[in-house]
Amino acid sequence: MVARFFLRLSDYGSAIQFLVLSHCNDEAFQLAQQHGQMDSYADIISSEATQEDYQSIALYFQGQNKHLQAGKFFHKSGQYSKALKHFLKCPNTDDNLAIEMAIETVGQAKDESLTNQLIDYLMGESDGMPKDAKYLFRLYMGLLQYREAACTAIIIAREEQSAGNYRNAHDMLFSMYTELQTQKIRIPAEMNTNLMILHSYILVKIHVKRGEHLKAARMLIRVSNNISKFPSHIVPILTSAVIECHRAGLRNSSFSFAAMLMRPEYRHNIDPKYRKKIETMVRRPDTSEIEEESTPCPYCGFMLPQCELICPGCKNNLPYCIATGHHMLKDDWSVCPHCEFPALYSQLILLLETESVCPMCSETLSVNQVEKMDDCSSFLHPDQSEH
Ligand SMILES: [Zn+2]
Ligand SMILES: [Zn+2]
Incomplete structure (x- = not known):
């Protein structure tokens, strides 16, 4: 009766709703079918439905x-x-909803042939169009295949990195x-190292902008020592x-990078603005260098240069400050x-004088959100990373 009332008003949504409430799913379905109202029927029935209804x-x-919708x-x-x-x-749509749902489906199905079908699709074997590799990473995570997920992550980030998209590579890693x-999956050592080097590169820009040339120079030394990662x-x-090294008084380092630039494959690509200056530096080397400040290892107290991340005393890999x-x-x-990445308290406070986001996770951050910790032992895990 009531359903017919709504029908007379051409209010199919309400009619369907009424039929579903009265457990007349078949009638509701037919009505939806006749009037092209399947989306609202599906919405209304969502939690009550049986497998047959869904089918x-x-x-x-x-x-x-x-x-x-069929999927x-x-x-x-x-x-x-x-x-x-x-x-x-x-x-393919912008939000790639179908791919996300496909990943979810395969994760639940736990069926090898379905997994392989989806992997083929993501790799572009079926249509010649490889999909964004982050989906492959998600698929492996969904299947609890963490080792494959980690490998995929490293490969993806490496591609971004060699294309020169350092911020992307950093954020992705x-x-x-x-x-x-x-x-709680162990982070592969290579992933850790790559993130650290990319983060050092990001820090160079921040330090230069803040006029902290010594800090920038130290990070540039680290990046330049891994220059093959920035092809x-x-x-x-x-x-x-x-x-930056020259300006910060690290003349010997400046000289050795200048000498590298004199290699024939680099020499001609130097910005003409700097070429003369760099050539002069190589001709008349200045090998003076400000000594790097030493600070204690958080594990064993051994004094080591503050930018060193492996302790010669206890051989541990040391956590680095994101600021x-x-x-x-x-x-x-x-x-x-x-993000719970560690930072030297005094340095993070300084950084937040001019920055408003965390340099690692890019979330908004202000001085009053940062606390100095009395006990950091829960963050200190003697070496367990893979080598
Ligand atoms: Zn140590
Ligand atoms: Zn953060």
Whole structure:
């Protein structure tokens, strides 16, 4: 009766709702089918539905060639293989919802042949178009195959890095690092090192902007010593290293990077603005160098240069400060409240005078959110990273 009332008003949504409430799902389904109201029927029935209801909806959408919806309801009815088939037929959209759903489906199906189908699709074997590799990473995470996930993460970041997209590579490594950490998966040493080097590169820009040329120079030395990881910007990075080191009184380092730039494969690409100056430096070397300040190892107290990250005393890899790139100190410990990466308390406070986000996770951060920690022992794990 009531349903007919709504029908007379052409208010199909309410009619369907009424039928579902009265447990007349078949009638509701037919009504939805007749009047093209399947989306609202699916919405209304969502929590009450049986597998058969989901299947009917899925078949309806299949008939309409609406692959995303068909996949969604086959997924709900537990028919993973059909669901995947539809998701993989979806045109690529900006939000890539179909790929996300395909990953979820395969994660639940735990069926090797479905997994391989999706991997082929993501690798572009089926249509010649490789998909964004972050989906491959998610798929492996979803399948609890953490080792494969970590390898994928390293490969993706390496590609971004060699294309010169250092900020992207950094942010990608960072987000995958946190995902692995949340799952309590050991972070591969290579991933750790790459993130540290990329972070050092990001810090150079911040230090230069803040006029902290000695700190910038130290980070440029670290980056330049790993210059093979920055193949698209070898000459500009070495040039900055020469200039910043010279300015900061690290003349010997400046000289050795200047000498590297004299190699025939680099020499002609030096910015003409600096070429003369650099050539003169190489001809008349100045080998004076300000000594790097030494600070104690947080594990064993051994005094080592503040930018060294492996302790010669106890051989541990030392955690580094996200504000400076220096190794951490036991009595100056704080963490970013968002990403929990460590920072020297005094240095992070200084940095936040001019910066408003965490240099690691880019979340908004202000001085009053940072606390000095009395006990940092929970952050100190004697070496357990892979070598
Ligand atoms: Zn030590
Ligand atoms: Zn952070």
